[in-house]
Amino acid sequence: MKKNILLLETIAEEANQLLIEAEDIEVYTAFAGLPPAEVLSKIDAVITRGLGQVNQQLLDACPNLQVAARCGVGLDNVAVNEASLRKVKVVNAPGSNASTVAEHAIALMLMLQRNLYQALNDVKSGNWAARSTFKSDEVGEKTLGILGLGNIGLKVAKIAEALGMNVIYWAKSPKDVPYQHVSKEELLATADIISIHLPLNAETENLINTEALALVKPSCLIINTARGQIVNKAALVDALNTGRLAGYGADVPTSPPPAADDALIAHPKALITAHVSSLTATTYKNMCVSTVNNVLAILRGQAPQPGCIFNLKDL
Ligand SMILES: NC(=O)c1ccc[n+]([C@@H]2O[C@H](COP(=O)([O-])OP(=O)(O)OC[C@H]3O[C@@H](n4cnc5c(N)ncnc54)[C@H](O)[C@@H]3O)[C@@H](O)[C@H]2O)c1
Numbered sequence: 001m002k003k004n005i006l007l008l009e010t011i012a013e014e015a016n017q018l019l020i021e022a023e024d025i026e027v028y029t030a031f032a033g034l035p036p037a038e039v040l041s042k043i044d045a046v047i048t049r050g051l052g053q054v055n056q057q058l059l060d061a062c063p064n065l066q067v068a069a070r071c072g073v074g075l076d077n078v079a080v081n082e083a084s085l086r087k088v089k090v091v092n093a094p095g096s097n098a099s100t101v102a103e104h105a106i107a108l109m110l111m112l113q114r115n116l117y118q119a120l121n122d123v124k125s126g127n128w129a130a131r132s133t134f135k136s137d138e139v140g141e142k143t144l145g146i147l148g149l150g151n152i153g154l155k156v157a158k159i160a161e162a163l164g165m166n167v168i169y170w171a172k173s174p175k176d177v178p179y180q181h182v183s184k185e186e187l188l189a190t191a192d193i194i195s196i197h198l199p200l201n202a203e204t205e206n207l208i209n210t211e212a213l214a215l216v217k218p219s220c221l222i223i224n225t226a227r228g229q230i231v232n233k234a235a236l237v238d239a240l241n242t243g244r245l246a247g248y249g250a251d252v253p254t255s256p257p258p259a260a261d262d263a264l265i266a267h268p269k270a271l272i273t274a275h276v277s278s279l280t281a282t283t284y285k286n287m288c289v290s291t292v293n294n295v296l297a298i299l300r301g302q303a304p305q306p307g308c309i310f311n312l313k314d315l
């Protein structure tokens with residue numbers, strides 16, 4: 001009997017092709033709304049990206065669900081606890097976008113630290129004379145504090161090390177890496193640049209709040225390519241306005257999509273991209289293909305990529 005997969009969002013063509021060619025798989029989509037109850041009742045696996053919600057309502061509607069999969073890494077749009085209670089395997093593609101997100105984090109860090117945005121705008125606007133007042137500093141010999149040393153955090157650490165930075169990190173427990181593990185408070189107080197690579201969950205939402213920002217050096221830059229909600233927006237804007245923090249670079253607005261008058265987006269000390277760091281041609285394909293292969297393996301009773309079943313991991 002065929003297994004039934006529901007796609008909540010479009011996926012890379014190469015991954016779609018794997019599903020189309022699989023003779024043991026029937027594919028349904030929810031691009032224009034959920035299919036009728038009789039279809040949902042026979043769905044074995046649901047696949048989403050960052051927008052489609054695998055929530056309690058969907059889990060209720062799909063009583064035969066075995067797998068809830070995310071093309072990519074972040075599982076903040078998946079009700080992980082609810083799914084776990086129903087013995088639904090929550091699956092992602094660990095490491096599939098680590099290099100490209102790490103590159104993006106380093107790019108934002110250099111843009112801010114070297115004041116490149118202003119330098120480029122000066123030339124574009126014909127203000128060559130601005131070079132006489134130009135100020136910036138290199139990242140070499142500065143201390144980079146990494147919050148969350150998983151696949152992306154570790155890539156960032158390696159690139160930063162090659163740039164001559166001193167890397168420290170905070171994680172739930174020390175790891176077997178050549179970087180110093182410190183408390184969150186020590187990291188906040190000593191880092192020249194902080195890069196956030198934590199998942200968004202109940203423990204990390206608003207982690208960078210007024211109290212945390214009170215600890216950082218006024219010259220500190222915060223880079224966030226994880227999720228905007230890990231940083232409290234009001235506290236962040238206040239810290240930028242009062243000189244408590246020198247700059248913020250992020251790939252993720254605090255409440256996407258941002259309003260037209262969002263105080264952070266317009267802030268002269270903030271550089272925000274529209275959640276694009278995974279969207280290179282190579283990585284978009286890889287994260288969708290890896291996820292689909294993991295789902296197919298589980299449905300066929302084969303071994304998926306190690307560590308991809310999130311609710312079986314000790315996080
Ligand atoms: N901007 C983007 O397009 C993009 C792309 C990929 C991932 N992300 C985000 O980045 C996050 C990290 O990705 P990753 O691939 O490095 O994930 P990962 O699972 O490899 O690493 C996350 C790390 O955070 C640690 N952690 C989890 N909860 C913690 C807590 N409460 N306190 C301290 N440490 C904790 C884990 O132990 C792990 O080391 C994702 O969850 C996702 O939200 C964003």
Ligand SMILES: O=C(O)[C@H](O)COP(=O)(O)O
Nearest residue numbers: 049050071072073074278
């Ligand atoms: O968590 C992830 O893997 C990234 O945020 C990618 O998200 P996207 O699928 O929305 O690009």
